Amino acid sequence: MKRLKENMLKEKEEGRKKGKLKIKKGKEMKEMTVLQKTGLAYYDAHHPHHNRPLWKNFLKLVRKKKPDVFVFGGDNMNFDAIDHWMKEKKRERKMEGKRILAEYTEFKKDMLDPLEKALPKDCRKIWLNGNHEDWVELAIDKERGGEGYWEIENNLHLKERGWEVYKYGEYAKVGKVYFIHGQYTNQAHAKKTVNVYEKNVVYGHVHSPQTYAKITPVENEPHTGMSLPCGCEMNPDFMRNRPHSWVNGFLVFYFTKKIFSLFPVISIFDGKFIAPSGKRY
16 A cells, blocks of 8 residues: 555646646747747838839738747838929939829828738837938928928828837947848949948848848957848839849748847839748738
């Protein structure tokens, strides 16, 4: 009887230990799942000149991925109504009928509202102002009557909608990577960006992908610069059929506290693409 009781206690103890081990494994797996996060970045949409089929398919990916972080990388709107290049080139007929407040309304309907509906409620939403968003401030400087009416925040109410907003030239840090709109357009712009920032930087502005990496002699610290493809049309009216190196696409990225992996996605035909998971959109 005594031996039977001892065996029962032993089996109970072993079972308890096994149960603990299972719980620990499950907890570790849960922690690993929580620590790894997913992000999406979409640059240079230039609404209303955005690639509509690409945007439609991209929203399907957003709903599928349920990202933890989303980066709207700047030049999200083109701002045709205050295009100073058109004025300087005396092409003002192209600006007839353009109204900046109407552009805000259309952008919300076509892009911002559908995007926010697709994103998880707890997603970190990052808005970078590009050089085109900066045109608004330049326009107000010239036409003071627009002050209080034309500003992005007064029309899109981004902060109220939960967006982190960064001025043109500022950066948003996600893990070990810094997201900026982009400044340089020389042939080796990725190299220039890395040499200036001395950080891991993702940017747009040039509408085509390029990568440069530099390993520092101190602790072999890597610095990488990556420019992203764009989300706009390949031949908008303002390009007037000029040759260029633009490419459509966006960025998928995964990260933990110590790891950051970038997967640029290129769309060659009709806004269609294959995601890193292998799923077609």
